[in-house]
Every structure is written in structure tokens, then in C-alpha cells.
Amino acid sequence: MSDQLLPRELLPAGPPDADWDDVLRRARQRNARGGLWVLLAVALIAVGVASAYALGHPIVDFSKAERGPTKIVNSFGSLEVGAPPGMAPGVLPHEARKVTSVRMDGTTHVLWVAPTKQGGFCELWTHSVGGCRADRHDDFATHIGVSMIGGQTQSGLRALVGSFFQSAGERLEVTYADGSAFDIPFVWVTAPIDAGFYFYRVPHDAPRPTAVVLYDDDGTVVTREPLPDVLEDAARSRQVQRRIRGYAPLSVPAAAEWDERRQLFDVHAADGAHLGLWVAPARGGGECFWTNQAAGCPPTGFDRSTMPPLALGLQAGGKHMALCCGVGPGVARVEARFEDGDRAELRPKEQYLLWAIPPRHYPVGHRLNQMVAFDAAGRRLAGRNFSTRTRGVYPCANPKSYPYEVSMCP
Amino acid sequence: MDREKDALEKLYRERYRTFRDVLAGIVGSHDLAREVVQDAFALALRERHKWRGEGTLEAWVWRIAINVALKTRKELRRRWELEEAPPPEPFAESDHDVRAVLRSLPSRRRLLVFLRYFADLTYAEIAQATNVAEGTVAATLAQAHAELRELVEREGVKR
Numbered sequence: 055m056s057d058q059l060l061p062r063e064l065l066p067a068g069p070p071d072a073d074w075d076d077v078l079r080r081a082r083q084r085n086a087r088g089g090l091w092v093l094l095a096v097a098l099i100a101v102g103v104a105s106a107y108a109l110g111h112p113i114v115d116f117s118k119a120e121r122g123p124t125k126i127v128n129s130f131g132s133l134e135v136g137a138p139p140g141m142a143p144g145v146l147p148h149e150a151r152k153v154t155s156v157r158m159d160g161t162t163h164v165l166w167v168a169p170t171k172q173g174g175f176c177e178l179w180t181h182s183v184g185g186c187r188a189d190r191h192d193d194f195a196t197h198i199g200v201s202m203i204g205g206q207t208q209s210g211l212r213a214l215v216g217s218f219f220q221s222a223g224e225r226l227e228v229t230y231a232d233g234s235a236f237d238i239p240f241v242w243v244t245a246p247i248d249a250g251f252y253f254y255r256v257p258h259d260a261p262r263p264t265a266v267v268l269y270d271d272d273g274t275v276v277t278r279e280p281l282p283d284v285l286e287d288a289a290r291s292r293q294v295q296r297r298i299r300g301y302a303p304l305s306v307p308a309a310a311e312w313d314e315r316r317q318l319f320d321v322h323a324a325d326g327a328h329l330g331l332w333v334a335p336a337r338g339g340g341e342c343f344w345t346n347q348a349a350g351c352p353p354t355g356f357d358r359s360t361m362p363p364l365a366l367g368l369q370a371g372g373k374h375m376a377l378c379c380g381v382g383p384g385v386a387r388v389e390a391r392f393e394d395g396d397r398a399e400l401r402p403k404e405q406y407l408l409w410a411i412p413p414r415h416y417p418v419g420h421r422l423n424q425m426v427a428f429d430a431a432g433r434r435l436a437g438r439n440f441s442t443r444t445r446g447v448y449p450c451a452n453p454k455s456y457p458y459e460v461s462m463c464p
Numbered sequence: 465m466d467r468e469k470d471a472l473e474k475l476y477r478e479r480y481r482t483f484r485d486v487l488a489g490i491v492g493s494h495d496l497a498r499e500v501v502q503d504a505f506a507l508a509l510r511e512r513h514k515w516r517g518e519g520t521l522e523a524w525v526w527r528i529a530i531n532v533a534l535k536t537r538k539e540l541r542r543r544w545e546l547e548e549a550p551p552p553e554p555f556a557e558s559d560h561d562v563r564a565v566l567r568s569l570p571s572r573r574r575l576l577v578f579l580r581y582f583a584d585l586t587y588a589e590i591a592q593a594t595n596v597a598e599g600t601v602a603a604t605l606a607q608a609h610a611e612l613r614e615l616v617e618r619e620g621v622k623r
Contacts, residue, residue, distance in 0.1 A: 071498055072480040074473055080506030 112241045114153050122150030122166050130168045130176055131458025133186060138444040143186035144171035147458065154241050156253045158213065163253060169246045179253065183215050187249075190219050198266050198279040209262045210285040214238070214254045216266070220276050223250055223268040231262040238266070293349055301328050307351045310334040310342035319408035323374035331379065331408040345408060347371050348379055358405060359383045363427040363436035366407060373449045375411045377422070386430040393442055394420045416448040418464060468512040471521050476505050479522065479583075483529055486578045490533040500536055504529035519592040523585060526593035530575065573608045580605055
């Protein structure tokens, strides 16, 4: 065979992308990564984003990334419009950009990120999870954000998805219950986002992931985020469908001793809904409760005497609104106070309370704005204010249109 | 003055594309091959004191690069978690030409062919780069030549 049989043209030429300075940077890094996880990251991150590899993981230049289409802008905008007063993330929806994408089980998940006014960001993985880290200076900013996507796997987990602010992070790792550890590919997104993002598929037969760990260039742990046992959590919170004559189907804690149930409240809402609150001993100790919209069993060791005086919240159900579910020990009476000066006296039973709010108190100007707890002697134990301007909470006949194609009750 | 460092930079600047294009045949794409080359030269820089002048500097770097590429390919296949498909072959689009014939060679033999005819390494340098005896290189290449000749004659491939 002659040399002419193998002309140089046989090897398709790649782009002129030599970079000696990059070699020098890599050489300066004390812990050689062997290229493996870098390459995995490269392999898993879709081509087409403006990226560089200055530090061994892809860096996405946010300013050059593809802008979000209207649908994405509206998705981020709805976070702002629909948030309760004081809880809006301050997201800038029109700044949303495409950061990267991964494929899992035949589905492409695209990561869209938009900055917030406070220096944080909101993230949205299509067909998956989303959320906001509005402020990079709060306590949570020192944590690694982890969303756990459940699935029919040995560990009960299908994927770990999240982000982190720590710019010192050079290597991200998941540790498993058997002591093994594997690198998680991630991308770093430049200002104004300045955060790392990852989407890691948990292998089907992997043991339980126990933590996500971020290391700096020297191999020192920057942050370690322990992961709960989702199978244990799921077992504890598992619910079963039950029927009780006269009520819509109920989701009842599987741990509740069904035959020993007792009904504490029986309420008819103005829209015709029949509401109830039941309790039953929990297998393994403690007590479970359930209503038409809520259910739960206290965790092992929970002491009901430590309940706060007013562990009550609004429960929306179709066209009615209820107040539910717990009060602290010693609370004999709860006074519901409304914007229009109206008041209602409520009597808890065994530290539980369920009350259907009358429809006249749904419109703005008439809503519940305060609750006060009293003991049997009439002494005030605690008070709690309620926001009355949160959109989308109370039912209404005619929802209003808001920016970003959001439609909801005022 | 750091002679090895200067020599490595010179080698990189002169031979980068050859390294990358040959290694693409191992790891499956130019993007991945670029990472291998960058890491391989970075590793060579860090460990240049280990090169004792036995054989050429280029052969020593090739050995490092091939090891990085093979390890990468192995790990990619083992841990390809988000995409079930294996990494793409760089020549996959050419089923009826010489590239396809080259692709049909066993990977080890194909690597030697690449190193000989694309990287222009001598038998001695290939032996050093791949950690096999020089005689084995010669025998393997002769075998590869024969296989390629037979394939070309049988398939009548384009050149």
C-alpha cells in the first residue's frame, strides 16, 4: 500500500481553534481533571450556545445567548404577576435567554434563564422544573439549589436539577448511599446571572443519592447539600383514595387507621361543597388528619404542644374559600376579622379548625385581613395578619386579564 | 529558560490540527478531540520533567494524548447517561468511500494507520506513543495495509 491510498483529505478538518493560552490555564490547575467530566459536559450540552471552556466547564455568555420567544417571556412574566404581594421575584421576563439543553428519555429539556432586579435569576427547564433564586444575598444563596424529579427507579429519583451561585465551584459531584461519587456536568452562565446550572440523570439502578457537593479548584468542599430520602418521604406522605357518603372522593393518609376515624367538622360551603375534617390514629404513633383539600400525618416525634397558635391558612376549593387546619394548645377561640369591619367567632376542636368563609368576604375590600387567638379566659394569645391583595386566591365570577397573558381573579 | 516548555508550545502550534483530527477518530468529534488535545498538552506541560529524552517529545505527547482520548472514550461510553446513543463516528456520513474502509479497521489498527499516515510518525515514534514494540507496529501496519488493499479491491471504493 502506498501513502497515496490515505491522502490527508480523508480526515475531515476541524475549525482553526488552537489556543495555547488555554493549555497554559489548564496546566496551572493543580488538580488535573483528566478531561473526563469536562468532555461529558461538552457532550451533554447542546451545540449552539455561545460558550467557552476557560475553566474546564462550558461558560455561556448570557449576553450572546438566544432571546426567549413570547411564550417563554410570558412564562417568566406570570411568576411576577401571580406572586403574592412582597413575594414577586422581580424577574425581568424580556431578558429571558436560552442557556442550554439536554435530552433525557427522548425529551429535550431547554433551560431558559431570566435575571431578577435583585441580582438573582429565575430558571425554567421546559417539560420539567422551574423556580427563582431572586436574591443572591439571602441565607439560601450559600446552598446548592436541588430539585429532585421522582421516577420509577431504584432510588425513586429520575433526575437532579438545580443551580448554584458559588463562583469558586469548579467541580460538582453527586454522592450515593454506597459511597460512590460521580461528577455532574454543569454550565456556568455569565453576568448578570453569574451562576452554574446542571441537569443530572440518576441512573435507573443507582442507589439513593445522598448529597450534591461542590468543590473548588483545590478540591476543597465549597458547599455540601444533603438530599432527603424521597422514598421514605413518599412512604410517609403516601395517600389513598377513600369515599365517605355525601362527600367528594377524599385523599387520606395511608398511615391513618381508617376504621378509627372521627369527624371533627362538617361544613357546607356557599357553593354547595360539603367539607369535612377527620382525624385518626397514625400507624406508628401520632395522629393523621384530612379534609377535602389537605391531609397529613405528623413526623415521628412531633409534639402537638409545640404547634404555633394560628397554624391556619386559606384553602381554595373550586368556587369557595375555607380556613383550615390547626391551632396551638390552649386556643379556645379564634376571631376572624375582615377589611369591612365584620368579625366571626370560630371554635377549634382538639387543636383543629375548619371554616367556610362566606362569599360576601371574597371581593377586595371585604376580605379576611386578621386572625386573633384567645384562650378560654379570653386572653389574647396571638394575632396574624393576612394579605388581602394577592391575586388569584379568592374565587370570582369574572377573572381579569393581566400582562403576560395571565388571567385570574383580582 | 524552559526548553521543554518552549518545545511543547512549538509542537502545539505546528501540530495542533493533526493531533485534533487524528484524535477525533478515537473520541468521535472534533469538539471532544479539541478538549483531549488541550488537556493532553496541559498534562504534558505539568509533567514535562518526566520526559527523559528517550524518543521524541512528539511521540511522548502522542502517548499522553492517546491515553487521554482512550480514557475519555471509555468513560463516555460507560457514563453516557442523558443520551443513550453512543458518541457519533466522525466519518459516519461516508459509507462508500475510503473513509468507510478506514472505519472498518479495528480501532487499534486504525489508530496506528492514523499515526503513521496522518501524523507522519515513524515506526519508532508510534511504538513509543502506543507503548508497543516497534516490530509489532510494523507487523500491524503491514496487516492493516493488506486489509485495506483487499477492502478497496473488493468494494471498489471511491478515493
